[in-house]
Amino acid sequence: MKVTGKIKMLFVFAVSMMFANNAQAQDTAVKNYDQGFKLGFGVSGGYATQDPYKLALGADARLQYDLTKRYSLTLTTGFTNLFVSEADAFPGEATGKDLGFIPAKAGFKAFVWNDEFYVMGEAGAAFAVTNGFDQTSLILAPSIGYASKYIDVSLRYEHYSDFRKVNNNGTTGKGVGQIGVRLAYGFEL
Numbered sequence: 001m002k003v004t005g006k007i008k009m010l011f012v013f014a015v016s017m018m019f020a021n022n023a024q025a026q027d028t029a030v031k032n033y034d035q036g037f038k039l040g041f042g043v044s045g046g047y048a049t050q051d052p053y054k055l056a057l058g059a060d061a062r063l064q065y066d067l068t069k070r071y072s073l074t075l076t077t078g079f080t081n082l083f084v085s086e087a088d089a090f091p092g093e094a095t096g097k098d099l100g101f102i103p104a105k106a107g108f109k110a111f112v113w114n115d116e117f118y119v120m121g122e123a124g125a126a127f128a129v130t131n132g133f134d135q136t137s138l139i140l141a142p143s144i145g146y147a148s149k150y151i152d153v154s155l156r157y158e159h160y161s162d163f164r165k166v167n168n169n170g171t172t173g174k175g176v177g178q179i180g181v182r183l184a185y186g187f188e189l
Contacts, residue, residue, distance in 0.1 A: 036065075037065055040061070042061075046158075046179050048177070049177040056082050058103075060077060060103070064109065070112075073106070073109075075107075079100065080100070081100040084098050090166060091166070099130065099133055100133075101137075102126070107123070120143045122139070123140055123141070126163070135162060137162035138161045138162060139158060139159070139160055143156030151184070151186075157179050157180075159177045164176070
């Protein structure tokens with residue numbers, strides 16, 4: 001029994017030394033990585049998932065700071081418009097009105113495969129600016145994408161928790177979402 005216990009302890013010690021050595025090597029690589037800023041300009045199109053909104057179009061600018069080769073922080077702003085046909089109005093309104101807003105989001109991007117495919121999460125605020133809307137909403141936006149040196153293509157879901165929608169029973173509720181595709185051109189600063 002004592003020999004078995006010593007072998008187990010030796011095995012645990014050896015495995016922990018391998019992980020410690022691996023972690024040290026990764027820290028060295030991170031220190032040598034040239035951190036820096038990137039700027040990207042993109043256009044996006046999508047489909048709104050709640051009535052009365054139908055389509056979504058937008059343009060944005062994204063500032064990205066690379067912490068390491070795999071992890072980055074992002075700041076994104078621009079303009080997005082959720083389109084409504086005139087026939088699809090909120091209860092009590094004569095015609096439908098588009099919702100245009102300025103998003104302001106901060107995010108975290110992690111490259112998970114070949115330093116090109118990534119997952120990203122963003123959170124921020126959407127400031128409504130068109131057709132008399134003056135509401136501000138929380139934005140949550142997970143996405144997946146592909147980025148090369150200059151091109152960035154991503155698929156995302158964006159949820160605006162405080163914007164109005166029409167519920168299935170015809171009443172007005174809150175919480176609008178969109179599924180969108182973003183195509184962007186970016187470069188290092």
